[in-house]
Each structure stands twice: as C-alpha cells, then as structure tokens.
Amino acid sequence: MFPGGGQPNMQQLLKQAQKMQEELARAQQELAEAKVNGTAGGGLVEATVTGAGELVALTIAPAAVDPEDTETLADLVLAAVRDATATAQKMQSDRLGPLAQGLGGPGGGIPGLPF
Template identity: 40%
Template sequence: MMRGMGNMGNMMKQMKKMEKQLAEEQKVMESKDFTGVSPDELVKTTFSGKRVMKALTIDPKAIDPDDPDMLSDLVLAAVNDALQQIDAEGQQTLGKYTNNLPGM
C-alpha cells in the first residue's frame, strides 16, 4: 500500500517540474515578437506573444482613396498572419505539454 503512495509522490514531482517548464517556455514565447505581412508586403504588423499589437506599418501604395476596402483587407491579412504565427508557435512550444493531458 505504501508503494503506491511513492509512485503518486513521484508523479506529483514530475507534474510540478512540467508546470515549471511550461511556465518558463510560455514566458519566453510571450516575450517574442511576431510580424505579419499582407500580400505584396504593403502592410506589416508586429504583435507580442501575448497578442498585443505593437506596430502597424502601411506602405503609401496601399492607400487608395477610391478603394478603402483594399486597405482593410491588407490590414486584416497582416494581422491574421501574425496571429497565425503566434498560434503555430504556441502549438509547437506549449503543445508538447498540453496535448497529452486529459481534457485539453
């Protein structure tokens, strides 16, 4: 009966170690910058790993007063590109911890 308690203690130690590693990797990821670009690189945006927009650059060629929808589309493309990069990095970096946990 005591033998099972030792295994439980080891499992708890491993879980704590994993939690610490996960927190450290998450902190590293959140400190990174992710730059998204639109087609033709007319719009660029930079997000932190915490999904906070830090910069938005619009090439003057993207500003057509007769076609404001084009500029909106370019901004959306750049923003979505950066957010997709954050998601991919998160899945690659943090997924190794969460993919094998029940209920995740």
C-alpha cells in the same frame, strides 16, 4: 500503469507536476516576449504580434493608402494580422504542444484532474 502495478508515489507525482508547471510558465513567458510578423499586399502592410497573439505593431506603406479605396486597405490590414496570428499560433503549438503531451492527456494521467 505504474511499475509493479502499485500506487504512484505522491511525492514523485507532485515533483513532476511542479516541474511541468515551471516549464509551462517559462514557455508562456518566452511566447509573450517573442515577436512574429505577418504581411499582406506584397509587404505593403506588416503586422507584428507576440507569440501569445497580442498585436503590438502595424506598419502601412504610403502606397497602400488610397482615400478613395479604404476597403482594400482594411482587407490588407486584416490579412497581415491574420498572417501574423497564424504564425504565432504555430509557434504556440510548437512550444506548448510537447508540454501538453507530457501531461499524458486529461488530468495529466492523474485521476480527478480535468485538464
């Protein structure tokens, strides 16, 4: 597990954990600032979410508004938000996935750590 089969150097482990924590915080900040769009109805409805998944804007084209059919509009809004959220989740996975893999699984390979 460790070179020479000995115990890990605690200072080195702490340094590595701190570096990974900093990288994770940086990635989370980048995700919070990033914005992605999702659309529905051929662009009649557009939703914008942050990389962290927060809905920050919703645009509805006048052509999508029919007072006699609000159900379709609601469906378009949901579809656009889901589209944007799926894109944000992929962005999260792409950005945070390598950091999670660097932790080496549960506990980051450090006994006693649950995450």
